Amino acid sequence: MASQTWLRLSQEAGTLVSNGRFHEAIMIYRKIAKANPRSPDVHNNLAVALRAAGLPEDAVRSYRRAIKLDPNYAIARRNLARALWQLGKSDLALEQYLFLLRKAPEDCETLQEALNTLGSMAFNKPSAIARRLLLRLFNSKNVDYQQLASPAAQLVIYNNELLVGRKGAENLALEKSSLGHLISKIMLDPLFVTILVWTIIPSKQLERWITSVRRCLLSVIVESERLVCPLDNLWAIAIQFQNTEFVQPTSDEELLLMDRFLEKTESPNLVQLAISAMYKPLTEINPNSEFWMKLRTEDHSNPCMRTLIEREIIDRLSENKIKTNIPQLTLIEDDTSRKVKEQYEVNPYPKWFTIDNGGLAETLGNRILKQFPGLETTGLDLERPEILIAGCGTGRHAISTAGRYWNSNVLAIDLSRSSLAFAIRQAQTRNQDNLRFAQADILKLGDRKERFDLIEASGVLHHMEDPLVGWHILQGLLKPNGLMRIGLYSKIARKRWEKWREAIPNNLDRDQTIRFIRGRREKIINTHDGRSEPLLSKIVDFYSMSGCRDLLFHERETQFTLLEIKEVLKQFGLSFLGFANCSEPTSLEFKKQFLDQANPLNLDQWNDFEICQPDTFITMYQFWCQSQPEKLFETQ
Incomplete structure (x- = not known):
């Protein structure tokens, strides 16, 4: 031919x-x-x-x-x-990614696909090929390790009989004499140590194990018993408790014993400090930052201890300095805005350690036109775009966006100075110089003169008194044909844990708030609800104090259906371009349900699909829309 x-x-x-x-x-x-x-x-x-x-x-x-x-x-x-x-044929699929990553370890497309595939898998037995792939991914600089936490935790559990079921946790109290040996044996697994240090582990079984270990270790130091265990293993466990902000069930007796121990112990040794750090922030164990800095400088044999000091002392000191210099674009006067601000000042969200860099940087034009061929772009600067991230939180999404779009100029705003300080510090460590942060309330942005090619508001509008007011103000900041990427909570997805949602009483101080969240969370775990509790236990936010507060005890939350979103888009003159968080398996299921009639722009079809598949948008709806686009993209 x-x-x-x-x-x-x-x-x-x-x-x-x-x-x-x-x-x-x-x-x-x-x-x-x-x-x-x-x-x-x-x-x-x-x-x-x-x-x-x-x-x-x-x-x-x-x-x-x-x-x-x-x-x-x-x-x-x-x-x-x-x-x-x-x-x-999961293992055979994973072998293809391993082959490619041996040839090109940092290939962004392969990394992302391997990550997505592992994230969609559920393991109930060991898998050598999955373990090798996970360890390789944990060595990559271009992967968000948190996305690997769930499959890694499953493999850790099924790789060690002491962690399967409740056996290991229940026997710990009876085997205190061999506690150090037990910890050492289980933590020979490098995958376990990695997720302890670098993720928030979304696993009830592993949470139960480390809380049981912690309780036994407390008994060891209170009773001055001998413990033979690698010190760095103890610090790795301590890091997990610090990562999760001590959300795990903790008895009043344990807290009392810990307080009394610290009161009577003038100079705790490294073992005692590590175990204390499983119960308290480092600054509550010793408020003198110089003490921790000296410990980090003098002791080079415990890398996990050094990591924890860097995160909880050095980084916090840096953020406190940053807070004083954050520019403020608007006043914050709305009552709901003030309440939400206070929540995130106390509990910045989300807490994160690594980031997915979004692949190789491209211009916004290259990316958006590959995704939406034929898009009307008159009036937009897709080569050097102005981008607004509204409600940036701790900056993970903003930093990823700034790195994804070549020659972009990104402004990220949030209510909380604590969240912004965390974000600025993270951006500085990554030399992200096309990104600037400021404190502002969306409700006060209407009079500003700037206009943006792209506005991203993911997970912020549904925490406003009236989300549509905030959305409309943001729309007014768009250039003609401007693009929006919106994230909103799904009423269908979140219905199954609606009964657990609760407002935190206004009169609680910080310690009382921690006890409130911890107590309500423990009640959920112990209820064994046939529907909502197993679902909640799969969501990573359930496993940290700030995440759990955001998930179940937020100051303000509004949920939507896709039919409601369709009406808002029509009311605002915005056209639906497609979902940003639709996985390939979801797309295949959608096509299977609607066959030749399947239209990915038809929100009525997606509504019917979600009713049949209520976990589809369990995090939130993430979708693209545009002001005054071509009729080709009009919402069906």
């Missing part, structure tokens, strides 16, 4: 795939493959059409032919991994 004929037919088949005419495309690709059997591209394209047509087994065979011809064909290997995952 002549090359020009091959190219023409291939383009024709590609158009057919884009139009959903998969079987016609398959016939053409097979004709090309027969004439050009040594071309890996042809077999990959054929496989794409086969999988789109609902023939994943045939697709796998074609992907394997492409890879046999070119073992380093990264696109075909990633496509093969998706097809294998769809067929339930």
Whole structure:
């Protein structure tokens, strides 16, 4: 077959795939493959059409032919991994990512796909291939480690019989004499140590284990018993309690014993300090920052201790200095805004340690036009865009956005100075110089002259007294044809734990608030509710004090349905462009439900889909919309 004929037919088949005419495309690709059997591209394209047509087994065979011809064909290997995952052949899918990461350890596309695949898997037995892949990902600089915490925790549990079920936790009190040996044995697992230090672990079983260990360790130091255990293991456990802000169930007796121990112990040794740090912030153990700085300087044999001192002493000192220099764009006068501000001053959210860099930086134009071909962009500067992040919290999303869009100028605002200080410090460590932060209330932005090409408001509007007022003010800051990325809570998804939501009484001080949240959370754990509790226990926010407060005890929360969002978009003259957090498995299920009628821009269809699949938007709806776009993108 002549090359020009091959190219023409291939383009024709590609158009057919884009139009959903998969079987016609398959016939053409097979004709090309027969004439050009040594071309890996042809077999990959054929496989794409086969999988789109609902023939994943045939697709796998074609992907394997492409890879046999070119073992380093990264696109075909990633496509093969998706097809294998769809067929339930998880380990074989993960092998493709391991192969690619051995060749290119920091390839952003492979890292992200491996991350998404692992995050969608549930392990109930050991998996050597998943363990190897996780350890490799935890060594990457371009991965948000928190996204790996759930699969890693599952593998840690099923890799050690002492952690399966309640056996290990219940036997600890009976085996105090061998406690150090038990801890050392379990923490030989590098995956366990890694998630203790670098994540908030979303696992009831591991939480139960470390709280039982903590209780036994407290008994050891109170009774002056001997403990033989690597010191750094103790500091790793302490880091997890500090990461989670001590949200775990803690008895009054334990707190009393801890207080009495510190009162009578003038100079705690390193073991005693580590165990104390499982119950209290470092500044409550010893308020003298110089003490901790000296300890960090003099002791180089305990890296986990040094890490904890850096985070809880050095970083907090840095943030306290930053707070005094944060510019304030507006006053904060609204009652709800003030209450929300106070919540996040006490509990900045979210607490994070690593970040997904979003892949290689591109211009906003390159990214957005790949995602939405044919988008009307008149009036926008997509090469050097002005971007507003409204409600940036502790900055994870803002920093990721600033790094994602080349030549962008990003302004990130929030109510809370504590959250902003955390964000600024994190941005400084990453040399993110196209990002500036300021304190402001969305309600007061209406008179400002700046206009933005893109405004992102993820997880902020639903905490306002009237979310639509805030949304409309932000819309007024857009340039013509300006883009918005909005995040709102789903009423359907959050209905199943609605009965656990509760306002924190106004008269509680900080310690009383901690006890309130901890007590309500423990009640949820012990209730064994058949629906809401298992679901809550899968959400990472449930495992930290600030996260749990945001999830269940927020000062203000409004929820939406997709039909309500559809009406708001119509009212505001915004067009729905698509979801930003729709995974490939969700897209496949959506197409399976609606077949040839499936339209990813049809919010009525998505509403019906969510009713059948209520976990689809369990975090929130994240979607793109545009002011005055082409009719091609009008909401259905």
